[in-house]
Amino acid sequence: MNSLCQRCNKAKATVHITDTTPHKRERHLCEECAEKEGVIVKQHHQTTNAVLQQFIKNATGLGGADDLACPKCGRTFREFQMKGLLGCPHDYEAFRSLLAPLLERAHDGATHHVGQVPPTAEPAVHRQTGLVKLRRELQDALEQENYERAARVRDQIKTLESK
Amino acid sequence: MTLDDLTRTTGEWLRGAGPLSEVVVSSRVRLARNLADYPFLSTATAGERTEIYRSLADEIMAAAPSKQMLLIDVDKADAIDRQVLVERHLISRQHAAAEGSRGVTVSPTETSALMINEEDHLRIQTLRSGLQLEPLWQEMHEIDQALGKSLSFAFDRQFGYLTACPTNVGTGIRVSVMLHLPALKLTKEIERVARAAKDLRLAVRGLYGEGTDAVGDLYQISNQTTLGRSEEEIIETFGRNAIPNIVEYENVARDSMARHRPYQLDDKIWRAYGILSNARRISSEETQTLLSPIRMGIHVGRFKEFDIATLNEIFLHTQPAHLQKMHGNTLDDEQRGTVRADYLRRRLAR
Numbered sequence: 415m416n417s418l419c420q421r422c423n424k425a426k427a428t429v430h431i432t433d434t435t436p437h438k439r440e441r442h443l444c445e446e447c448a449e450k451e452g453v454i455v456k457q458h459h460q461t462t463n464a465v466l467q468q469f470i471k472n473a474t475g476l477g478g479a480d481d482l483a484c485p486k487c488g489r490t491f492r493e494f495q496m497k498g499l500l501g502c503p504h505d506y507e508a509f510r511s512l513l514a515p516l517l518e519r520a521h522d523g524a525t526h527h528v529g530q531v532p533p534t535a536e537p538a539v540h541r542q543t544g545l546v547k548l549r550r551e552l553q554d555a556l557e558q559e560n561y562e563r564a565a566r567v568r569d570q571i572k573t574l575e576s577k
Numbered sequence: 578m579t580l581d582d583l584t585r586t587t588g589e590w591l592r593g594a595g596p597l598s599e600v601v602v603s604s605r606v607r608l609a610r611n612l613a614d615y616p617f618l619s620t621a622t623a624g625e626r627t628e629i630y631r632s633l634a635d636e637i638m639a640a641a642p643s644k645q646m647l648l649i650d651v652d653k654a655d656a657i658d659r660q661v662l663v664e665r666h667l668i669s670r671q672h673a674a675a676e677g678s679r680g681v682t683v684s685p686t687e688t689s690a691l692m693i694n695e696e697d698h699l700r701i702q703t704l705r706s707g708l709q710l711e712p713l714w715q716e717m718h719e720i721d722q723a724l725g726k727s728l729s730f731a732f733d734r735q736f737g738y739l740t741a742c743p744t745n746v747g748t749g750i751r752v753s754v755m756l757h758l759p760a761l762k763l764t765k766e767i768e769r770v771a772r773a774a775k776d777l778r779l780a781v782r783g784l785y786g787e788g789t790d791a792v793g794d795l796y797q798i799s800n801q802t803t804l805g806r807s808e809e810e811i812i813e814t815f816g817r818n819a820i821p822n823i824v825e826y827e828n829v830a831r832d833s834m835a836r837h838r839p840y841q842l843d844d845k846i847w848r849a850y851g852i853l854s855n856a857r858r859i860s861s862e863e864t865q866t867l868l869s870p871i872r873m874g875i876h877v878g879r880f881k882e883f884d885i886a887t888l889n890e891i892f893l894h895t896q897p898a899h900l901q902k903m904h905g906n907t908l909d910d911e912q913r914g915t916v917r918a919d920y921l922r923r924r925l926a927r
Contacts, residue, residue: 486616487616487617487620488620489620497619498742499617499619499696499741499742500617500619500741500742500743501616501617501619501620502615502616502617502620503611503613503617503731503733503739506733506736506739506746507733510735513736513743516743517736517743517746517804520743520744520802520804521746521747521802521803521804521805522778522801522802522805523805524747524802524804524805524806525735525804525805526735526736526804526805527733527734527735527736527737527738527746527747527748527804527805528737528747528748528805528806528807528810529737529747529748529750529806529807529808529809530718530721530738530748530807530808531732531737532725532729532730532732533722533725533726534725534726534729535732539732539734542734543734543737547807
């Protein structure tokens with residue numbers, strides 16, 4: 415679609431929205447106007463450290479969360495906020511719910527590991543990371559309308575799930 | 578093999594060969610790993626740090642396929658030796674400057690360097706000249722799997738390999754490619770490359786990593802995210818898309834210069850050569866800056882006095898720590914300038 419933005423009438427409309435309330439209507443906006451209207455949140459690229467800093471700033475308001483301490487190494491969430499470094503591997507368990515949104519932002523929306531697992535890991539771990547990867551492949555195939563590949567990936571998922 | 582032997586050579590990654598080596602100086606892959614049974618280094622006691630160092634060093638040396646593997650105790654090494662390791666890209670500046678038990682193991686041809694007790698307990702690095710990401714990943718994967726059989730690495734089902742800084746969690750992989758981009762710098766198109774790289778979630782940095790300048794038109798491009806994409810996917814983004822595109826972009830800019838402004842290009846190359854081969858005192862930075870047009874001149878066939886391997890050797894040996902190591906004495910800034918100029922005149926004498 416090559417129409418101009420309905421709000422500024424200057425830039426090319428690249429964001430197409432269908433409102434359902436109060437009544438159904440279609441709108442075509444440029445990225446900048448869409449961002450101004452709060453329709454989209456533009457993902458400005460940030461360095462990982464900037465994301466971390468930003469998160470640390472936002473998280474300081476979390477009620478009582480910063481007092482949370484890892485039972486293994488004693489590092490508190492507040493200390494992590496100050497230093498940007500965790501105290502021990504168990505911190506990921508102790509602060510899981512607080513870390514999850516931070517990781518999601520720092521890693522471009524990803525929430526689960528995909529890739530290698532230690533050679534000594536239980537088969538269940540191998541299966542799980544394999545499934546995460548295949549489900550994403552399925553999504554990609556569907557988005558590209560490559561139904562042949564999608565069917566193949568779906569079969570692989572079924573096989574892995576039944577193991 | 579000792580560090581002194583190492584200093585006189587250049588290592589595989591400066592061979593100046595490999596795919597797309599006219600632009601890609603070298604490629605590197607690193608993995609971050611931590612022992613599950615120890616705290617991360619920011620909370621580890623000095624005793625725990627030493628235990629981690631010993632057990633990792635023992636395992637790496639035992640698993641090493643070559644008896645020639647070199648273990649360097651960075652904590653006991655003197656300042657010049659530590660700097661030599663930084664100049665060779667075998668350890669980070671942070672690792673050189675840190676305190677407490679720490680070290681690095683280096684394979685004979687310097688294709689692998691394993692840092693012990695850097696930010697994480699273990700950072701496995703593999704390096705090669707040109708764009709050779711698949712062989713790098715293979716070598717790295719073999720080391721990782723071999724060590725993973727005898728060592729228990731911290732791993733979580735959701736978050737993958739656990740690291741001291743959450744920005745490395747997941748695969749713990751950082752792929753980084755060193756590019757020589759003089760033509761894009763000259764035509765100021767480098768900014769566009771930087772923006773395109775950022776869209777692909779890649780970081781662009783100077784020669785010695787984070788916070789350093791692109792001296793000698795050398796840039797490092799590396800991935801920023803480590804969670805949610807497999808090692809192979811990340812490597813593919815580099816090898817198939819990002820890097821070949823930038824290389825082509827640079828080559829087009831070089832060709833255009835050679836075709837439309839050959840005298841300007843030759844003038845730049847030969848002036849640089851003139852200064853390098855006649856100066857009586859010269860800094861490391863000026864040397865690297867002047868080697869840049871010559872590096873490009875060799876690749877576009879307009880400079881034939883010496884080859885890329887020689888240029889890389891000069892590049893490495895004129896850096897402060899290598900210069901002092903070869904000279905055999907500690908030298909201050911001013912003395913280094915003179916010794917460097919003497920070395921260059923000797924090396925470039927026709």
